[in-house]
Amino acid sequence: MKLLGLHHVSLITGKAEKNYQFFTKVLGMRLVKKTVNQDNTQSYHLFYGDAKGSPGTEITFFDIPNAGRTYPGVSSISSTSLRVKSTESLHYWKERFSQHSITHEEIVKRAGRDTLAFQDYEGTRLILVADNGEEGVVPGEPWNQSDIPVEHGIVGLGPVTLTVADAEPTVRVLTELLGFREAGSYPSLAGDFPDIKVFATGEGGAGAEVHIETRPDLPRERPGRGSVHHVAFRVPTIEEYDYWAKRLEESGLPNSGKVERYYFKALYFRELNHILFELSTDEPGFDVDEPIESLGERLALPPFLEPRRNEIEASLRPLELESE
Template sequence: MTKQTSLKGIHHVTAMTSDAVKNYQFFTEVLGMRLVKKTVNQDDIYTYHTFYADDQGSPGTDMTFFDFPNNPPGVRGTNAITRTSFRVPTNESLDYWVKRFDTLNVRHEGISDLFGKKVLPFEDDDQQRYQLISDEDNQGVIGGTPWKKGPVPLKHAIYGLGPIEITVAYFERFKEIMTSVYGFTIVTDEQDVVLLEVGEGGNGAQMILRHDTQSPIARQGYGEVHHVAFRVADQEVLYAWLDKYQRLGIPNSGHVDRYYFEALYARIGHILIELSTDGPGFMGDEPYETLGEHLSLPPFLENQRAYIESEIRPFNTKRED
């Protein structure tokens, strides 16, 4: 891995929900993450694309969702991204979250240990799989800033993405690609599961890779993850990756300008991997105080605003102070 193609960690995770409104309520009212952008899928303008992140939408903190119309429920299995993690400050924070989940009737599995870290696996109403992971004694990529006006005390609030879990039948091949192409290093290698990390490492730059040849192949739908994105510094690094993909013969999307960041997509087996620039970010088209309260559109869709707003189901995301 050269400096020109070094990855910095996880940028975002995009999943699918059955209901954008229900999802908004869960992420803001239960998890206490801030809606920093309400926009549409740029490839399917009839679909919302919502971004939940830290207080300022920092890269490495955002979980995003599509609500494709008439999307069926996903089917769990192998060859899929199987769990998303969120970082919280301490082990004590997990005790707080157990009580919060119990009070709010959120399904969870209790606190357990994973590669020496305390974790709290849980699900939403779509049976999307998540876990909270403690940053106590964590070193590496720094977290973001918790939502200052959120419902969770700042000392326990979510402030970044943690390790992404990927489960595949072609375990050794996928691990080899992650290390030789993407520059991940192996932290812990156990039977049928390995912990890898990239860049500065730590919870914000790790991947949990599991081996599963017994389950059926997962089918995408709501409750499943669509893709994971890893961070690159800027456009120059993104173009270095484009050159690398072409040199290695890896089919890819080519450069895609998403307005809030620039992107490059490649499918490794069944897993869609995006590389995304850290900027420009989510602060350019809305004031900090009202991030996510209105439908934001990139400039190339602005002339279709009236049509889009007439077709997409409105939902109120205006926050009351």
């Protein structure tokens, strides 16, 4: 059984309002779910994705207003990629970033693809990657209710980069436990360091890759606003979820066991360099409690939290979003 690719990536924001403005108004993504952190219901959890909230397109944020700054380092998910259709789109985005005074780099090759690195206002390290017709995990559908031309819209998650002091333990988990395969390498853009290794799962392509950067010179990351909390990989069915739960238990790695998130079922564990991984089911999806046409327009709570709605809403700080 194979994992299909990336499911979602979850990060930390210190200001959900500005985060919403950036991801919906600047990047043109859709707010597909406004809910709470199920492990801390006093905190919002915002999901941005494609037009339908498809698995493999979501970048999510926990709202932690008192979060400090991030001190980058190893044992971290150091960058998150977002897919666009073409190199032409990258040129569009480079101009847009300049117009909005957004920190960005030049268009360069990573793993044979044209890419454009940039940062949001919290220093979140993001990369746009051009598909250019590459085969692999199919893209999502760009949100057509923003001012971004549809042909340049964001269509899903691209590779995540893991930065570690020693790649071998992480490689072992990816290949021996999770079934990833080595799919190449490319030179580090940070200087005279080992080549960045590329690992793929499922049908491959940008939506199914993990890149491993070896940086023995760096300290361990101290996470804060703009840092990545975890990366989740796609499990297609509930039956396969049961298989992965058993496989994780048999691996000897400490793990969460089965966790019901309502929109998906989850399994959490830390790989050997202490990066948090999640395995998440595609089913049932974000439209299980809201019609696709009105995703993200209200505070959504799973059924096991719905009886506490009044209490939860009273404990949340006011959140003023333009969509409301």
